[in-house]
Amino acid sequence: MPENTLALISFVLTLMVFSYLLGDLPLIRHLYRIAVYIFIGTSAAFTLIVGYESLLLPFWEDVQNPATSWTALGAQADQLIFFTGLLFAALLLLKPVARLGWLTNSILAVVVVMGAAVGVVGALRGTLLPLLEATARLPALDADLGSLLESLLVLLGTLTALFSFHYQATASDGGGYGLGKVFRTIGKALIVTALGAIYASTILSSLTILTERIAFLFQYGA
């Protein structure tokens, strides 16, 4: 397809999405919906293509080739794993059959629990331990006073913000002016500040994309 035609399609689709800003006008309102439906259709197709070509097809080729084995267990184990996966997925389709609930629930349990196991290990190894280590790590004693103070402030800030999540922090102080309330207020202020900064960063990212899209529209329009 000629490059100009492709650019024209991009141009029209961009305008169709931006028509959302015009509000609920007759005819115009359908343009945005058409663009979104096209987007869902192409997304589904690309997801299917990637799922097939990047996951299922390599696994299938792996199974078919007896010379290579993915695990130390041998090629037959690869076949067993692949076909067990296929069987599990096929059996999940029988979920509406009430009499087979014991079987489909057990397979669903394996899938959910595996997801949970990956989540637990990921949260522990990827977030909790590195963050705790980074938060609790104090700078070297020969570091300048500024960086020492900064580290201490971040540590105290993290603790107060975590304290503001705690149930008792809201329930026990009963609206008084205790130390708990002071910690909770500081913690809440830090959480609101962090959320505000994240919000601003999202605005900045989308603003960059908006600028690029507007530049494309002007470039193509010219």
Added chain:
Amino acid sequence: MNRRSRVGASLATITGFLVGITAVLSLLLGDNPALFGDGAGADALAQNFALPGAVLLRLLVIVLALSIVFGIANLLILHTRRVVSGRLMSGVLLASFAGTIGWHITQRGDLSLLETIQLPIESALAALLCVTLVAGGARILTRRSDIWGILFVLVVVVVLLGSLPLPELAPIAALSDWLLRIPVQAGARAILLGIALGSIVVGVRALLGQDRSLRG
């Protein structure tokens, strides 16, 4: 709940628990020979520990990949029914799906469809986000004009102004830099720690069979 359902739920819970504990131990301990001492067999032991986790992960990936295929098939069936019942907008979805698959089969390796349709719509939708976020930020002050709403909007304004490359705004840029370095870092760490702790609690609940979906 009748006897059959109770047996089914127990079976699902026991299966889930055994698989989950095996996977967690294998993923945590496997491929980490340092945990098994300095002996000659430490490497082999670590690999053996990693094996069940790797096998279960591959099984999960295959089941999830096929679940995505089933999900897409369900989407297509649903929209075909909608087209039959006269809702023509679903026809656009089906046509774009068929067109993309057809393009991929006939023009192997050509990514121009991705660059022409997918990327412009994605970027335009992300660009629209800017307008809705700014409108939402302005609405905060009218809907919730307490100290927290004002603080939130102030931080947003300071960070946005601080990102501008104008020498006149150097003090605001310095304030924004300080905000990002200390209060935002502390708050973001607490949020991430909260998310991690929440994920672990939800994961452990699922491992122990407390999740409703496992009990049927």
